Amino acid sequence: MISVVPVRSTADWKxxxxxYATVYADDPHGLPDEPIDIGATLRSPATELRGVRMTQAFVALDGxxxxxxxxxxxxxxxxxxxxESIGFFGFYECVDDYTVAEALLDAASSWLAERGLATMAGPFSPSMFYSAGVLVDDADKLxxxxMPHNPLYYAVQLEKWGxxxxxxxxxxxxxxxYELFCSPTFARHKQLYDRVSARSEVTFRTMSYRTLRRDAEIVRELYNTTFRDFWGFSPLSRAEMWDLLKMMLPVLDRELTLxxxxxxxxxxxFMGIPDANQAMARASRHRTRLMRDLSTLRTVKGRKRTQVVDGVRVDMMLVDKDCPDRSVASQIVVEMWRRVAERGYTRMEGAPVLDDSEWMRGSVLSRVQMSPYRTYRIYSREIARG
Structure with missing residues (x-):
């Protein structure tokens, strides 16, 4: 018999x-450890975040x-x-049993309805700024x-629930x-770019560890300006910006924080994040979490990192629309391509991207016929208010 209980005790959190281990036990691309830090994002978030983000976790038990x-x-x-009267659900994991899924979603929606909210949307874990959506295309990839990774039946469960x-x-x-950009295919675009950038007053620097809080505040202000009219946007707080940055610092390549x-x-x-999941997958041979974490960091930060980590995820392209130099978006994209190549990475994956985003419209690679490599989806349903 399936029972759903609110998570309150240490045993409940365990x-x-x-x-996670139950769901991904037979997934050939499942990571050995959960990528989301539940402790920092859900169980014990920063005090400032606890004041504005109320949560209740639930766990389903079969016996x-x-x-x-x-x-x-x-x-x-x-x-x-x-x-908007919208509540979210997130951190969703479930075995392939709709009875379990239904009980979980009923519990989450009831809690939100009791708080007077009219709609439940997600998954957001815990917000759009961290991880959002479920993977809905071919999941046979690392x-x-x-970004989310999940069994394809998650979409079926959510849709069956309504x-x-x-x-x-x-x-x-x-x-x-960058090699493609420098190829004959884009010779005319490269010549135009070289002329524009030669007379531009735009300069680049990386985020500095010595002034990390100041640089984080610069990024936060650019984020709030750039995404003001973006779907699902709400202003990013200093606490949330700093919280996420601390989580990413161990794997960041500072040369790719532009x-x-x-x-x-x-x-x-513009930020490029080395795809540390490649190193994490390799570290699965170690028996303890500590050894897996140390192995992952050693690979990501080591001189031979690109022998294992060949890819970079690019994200957070933030541009001040009032900048007098309208070429700044193109310049920062090309500068990122150049640095990705210079650092020895050969694969770049842009995510999350909306088809009508300025990142895709402004990229010369949008002129190359291509389709999305992965597709993620966010769901919503009206719920009865308590």
Missing amino acids: DFAAV LRPVGRVAAIHDTAFTSYTG PLIG MAAIKDFYSYRFDEP LAEYRGKPVAF
Whole structure:
């Protein structure tokens, strides 16, 4: 018999975490350890975040065996900013049994309805800024760092429960993009770019560890300016920006954290994240979590890193629309391509990307016929208010 209980005790949290191993035990591309830090993002978030993001985790048990989990999330910063009565669900994992899925989604929606919310959307784990959506295309690929990976039956479970797709977003894979840009195919575009960049006053620098908080604040302000009219947006707080940055710091390649400045003023940001999941998959041969983590970091930071980690995920292309130099977006993209090649990576994957995003419209690679490499989906359903 399936029972769903709210997560309150240390034992409950152990059951919540144990679901991951159950679901991905037979997944050839499942990672040995859960990529999301449940402790930092859900169980014990920063004090500032606890004040605006109320959560309740649930775990489904088949007897004593954990077989599913979900978290209901009331982001009061989002509802205050948008005025929309929407609650979220996230951290969703479930065995291939609709009875379990139904019980979990019922529990999450009931908790949100009791808080007066009219709609449940997701998955968001715990927000759009961290991880969002479920993978809905061919899952026979190693997960991309920072992006969802799940069994394909998740979409079936959500739709059977009555959820409807409200937004799709994608990843696009580019093999050796700078080499392609410098090829005869793009000779005219390369010549134009060289002329424009030669007379531009835009300069580039990387984020500095010595001034990390100041640079993080620059990125946060650019994010809030760039994505102000973006679907699902609510302003990013200092606490959330710093929280995510701390999570990413161990695997970041600082040379791929690009800040563009125009006459000394920050006007754009673009980030490349080495695909540490490749190193994590290799580290699965170690028996303990500590050894797997150390092996992953040693690979990602080592001089021979590109023998294992050949890819980079690019994300957070932030551009000040008021920058007088309209070429800044193109310049920061090409500079990223150049640095990715210089650092020895051969694969670049842009995610998450909406088809109508400025990143795709502004990229010369949008002129190459290609289709998304992966597709992710967000769902929504109205719920009865409590």
